[in-house]
Amino acid sequence: MTHTEYQNAVELLKKYSYHYYVLDDPITTDEEYDILYHKVVAYEHENPSHILADSPTQRVGDQPQEKFDKARHLSRMWSLEDLFNRDELDTWVNRITKVYGNVTFGCEPKFDGASLNLIYEGGRLSQAITRGDGVEGEDVTQNAKTIQSIPLSIDYAGRIEIRGEVVIFKDDFEQINEERLKNGESLFANPRNAAAGSLRQLDTRITASRRLVFMPYGIGENSLDIPNLSERMEWVYALGFRRPAMRHVCRSAEEIEGFYQEMLGVRDTFEMLLDGMVIKVDSISVQDELGYTVKNPRWAAAYKFPAIEKLTVLRDVILQVGRSGVVTPVAIVEPVDIEGVTVERSTLHNFDEIQRKDIRIGDKVIILRSGDVIPKIVKVIASERTGSEAVVPRPTHCPVCGSELLDEGALIKCQNLSCEARVVNSIIYFASKQCLNIDGLGDKIVEALHKAGLVHDVSDLFSLTMEQLLSLEGFKEKKSRNLIDAIAAARGCECWRFINALGIEHIGEVASKTLCGAFGTAFDTASREEILALEGFGGEMVESILEFVRVNGEKIETLRSILSPVAPVKIEAAENPFKGKSVVITGTMSVPRDVIKNLLESLGAKVASSVSKKTDYVVYGEDAGSKYDKAVELGVALLTESAFREMCEADASAPLADEATAPQGSGVKPKYSLFD
Template identity: 55%
Template sequence: MIKNFEEYQNFTSLLKKMAYHYYVLDDPIATDEEYDTLYHQIKTYEEKNPGQIIPSSPTQRVGNGVLESFKKHKHLERMWSLDDIFDSQKLQEWINRIYKTYPKANFTCSPKFDGVSLNLYYDKGILQTATTRGDGIEGELVTPQAKTIPSIPLEIPYQKGIEIRGEVVITREDFEKINQERIQSKQNLFANPRNAAAGSLRQLDPKITAERKLKFIPWGLGKNDIKEGSFFKTINQILQYGFYPTPFVTFCPDIHTIQKLHDELVRMRHTYPIMLDGMVIMIDNIAAQKQMGFTIKSPRFACAYKFPAIEKSSKILSITLQVGRTGVITPVAELEPVEIEGATISRATLHNYSEIEKKDIKIKDTVIIIRSGDVIPKIIKPITSLRDGTQIDIIKPTQCPVCGSELLIEEIFIRCQNLSCKARVKESIIYFASKKALNIDGLGEKIVEQLFENKIISNILDLYSLDLEELLKLEGWQEKKAQNLLQSVKNTQNIQLWRLLNALGIEHIGEGASKKLAANFGLDIFKKTHDDIVALDGFGKEMAASVIDFGIVNKILIDKLFTIISPQAPQTTNVNMTIFTDKTIVLTGTLSKPRDQIASLLESLGAKITSNVSKNTDFIVYGINAGSKLDKANALKIKTLNEEELNKMLKDENIIF
């Protein structure tokens, strides 16, 4: 028995060491019996002395409570998506872009595991929260579940606040064991190790999570105070804090070592215990990472070098036509089921009829299918040598499969132009109400279908005239359910403008683009010209055309929604006019401070920051290795400012930066 607190401390440290060697290093230093005996001695002492419990004690990994639901939690720093590259040519192009600014750049490469991303936040050395990736801005709070994973230390020696990010994974062997147990208990099987990891982490009862052999493998950092140094050295230092030792993390001085590591991982991907789907490449210098910053969607300093997609063959049984919310008809091949990387594939997109003609694909063809990670399976080509005369041509439809109206046959796309088409309207409403859009709780796909079939709604605007009595007449509806839905719809009033823009489902315009449009144009977004929009950082001609066309076609709908919802445009922080007010500015080259910081300051002073130099540009602020943008600005006789000149202008405005 443990006699006093000092003895309890010593025994707890010993138990933590035993657990680390057993669960993380797979190198036991004690027998199971010795571990269990010490564990129960410590637990007995803690039950008698609850005020003396050490938070990082192994007994504290599994809580007693069962959650009712998962709460949403914001990341301190966004979890960005990575741009993908798929071959050595794209790798060379990406490296060359880096070398333009950092000609002596080195890189850190690490495997990209096929699991569930998790963000851990530590403060004063103690694990405070664990949050799933979610939409990158916020995810689900799964701290009790994460604490059950032995390779997530409850306490680390680093005392400042820090977000440590990684992947929750499960080995192929443990995945098979879980599915065998589920067969015995007549439960649905997990499709693959990634699904098993996700399902295990998202158990409302942490004790169930504890039963699964999950591992947390660190791969990066979020919010932290580390401003310079080597990322390779930093991540290796963090791994010493009690985390699972991330395999294959490699310092790569050049493209040759990067390609060599990639080829090695590709060769072993099918035999390695944990599923791999690529590797991550990033600039090693942390200060350079911060200077390069981010695009709307991804970091400029890192990318994912994906493994070649896995190919299988199957037979096309028939073609199903899907009508999207923009009216585009997408042909989908119904296939003989085939397994690829643990997932059963029975459908694959054919994209459009131009693609079908180009590849000469027919019904009853045996075709090559690829699937890479979570990418939707797609058909590469038919195996024409296996044709036996039973093949049938795939004919372009002339009428909408849902509403029967005549289709618009374009060069590539086929569209249903009927705005009242049931498929278009339903898809629009489902997206409008989804979590990524207005997040109308209680208005999922099945509810939309029910409301639509009962003629209670026929378009988005009908959501704002829902009637309690009408809802109560529907099967399965009670007053609480109906009132909750009405309140959820009401809660969308005065919502942030970018959320409404995103909810409209404008083609090519996602969350990041919606935020930029709202921040730059406010409620006047649909009054702007093509040149106004294309001048925004990260916007191209296709995106600008989508916004303009959508505004023209749906003017009545937009006006009514803006009146009903009264969306809130971002508030600008500048009160007084400055020399930068309404000026269009381009930042280029390597500056002494991160571009995002400089851009935010100038925007707060009324400026519009864009990425393209044009005749509408007022200033270009340039640093080292400014390149072609500075040349173009000089050719157009646009005023150019180096950092010293910019700082002088700021000082004249009584702003110190």
């Protein structure tokens, strides 16, 4: 085989693979493919320096990887707001059309798999990253290259992120589980579980054997000059990616509902599992205008399919004590299979809920499971009662420490700060991956340290000694040293990790990052009004923070002095009309609202999401709605976009729009100014 023949053979193999894995339309036999494939392998063995990077032989590595490295996405991967019924759909659509008029919406299946972000540079697949926390995931590039429906090269020279869902076809899932059963291995619970596990195999040969499929659903960072998402996705499919079976651009909530019902009717005919339909504003410029909340894009939502319900029997109710001391009832039910998941437990929320639904031990109940939502009992079949059912008693004493419980109605709490359940669970959470990420400090070790009397509070971790650890069963010198070093490495952690690790009720990673960005490590000095002004923060969250700070002020200070968390570097803005002011932006502007938001923040303003008496200015554009009306009602100063520009122009310290959004020292020059 000559080099030219080799190149032609590689192109032919790629064509065969595209028709087989992407189009589901084979144009040759397996035998013919194998013969040509082995000719290519033979040539590459004799001419290793001539191997093409996108040759099909390069999809599987020879050596297993030792670990997956962390990698950051070029732009954030967001989660979607869930819609469960027509009323919620109407509300979501009306919120957009009220401001932007006749908006169109792209609709497509929501595949139930593992999210993956592909980065192409110079036409080559350079990196594949799992979703992770949306900002940072795991680099699984070698595994992604084994997925035949992911092109190793594309006809596009720029840098671009192509996002999608890695799925396993239902038939392939059944075959995998049959093989695992024969080999005495544990079975995968469902295709999504199998896809996620297969994508994270250290041995790429295992990943290659699982017949994973990549279904693209969106684009991250890019420089495309294509105005609508539907057109951008057509462009993506033309690059060699698989096209979903159903896609449609809708012009109203009625049309969306009709397409949803159509998809729901054929849901079971899809080769892979679906758990709903994704709805996205089609216009990229409107997407930019709508922007994001702290968790979700405002321009996209997941319209979930009805959850699957099964009938089972409530066998018992057990009690769990969380790190905040709340005692939660958990239902133990007769095992029932729901979409490949064996459900044996269900949330009961609280004892008021048990009483309201009149749930009794021994009842026949309908249990609901939707996606990743914790299964819950939605209905009791009271007509099936025999008289042997038992009322669930409200607990009066902690099931762990035996101390008397505080009954506040909906919430029943253990007030004993030394309760083993509270101490152990709070330390486990403190050390977890999403908090301080202390390697090696798992559940069993925390329990052992507490049982030995070495830790009674998270702060005790930082005074542990080698001698103390070596006195424990199973602790050798290397293990002890690694744990001491891992705990010490938590010092100087990122500010948001410190806040998240405190375990404040209702405050997770996203909220912790928002608090840290607004107040740094001194979040506990912020007022109710200041916290409430943060985007995404409601009354319940604010009260939870204030109550935690009130009760645990000394604990926060102690941990802050131990950890010395690092706050984001803030550059003090020069004096200007907006420094220290609370500003709300509403309506359609001549530039994306995020540009104005970033500019205001660079000027030292606090950009809030809602209008209150504490608001200093409301900057408004066309089609300003309820926020404008609220400002008029409260007498808040109103600024048109042009008036806002004039105030900024009068102040020499105001940066240009692109400079306001660029990292310090990046050398980014503005493409345009708000003041052109």
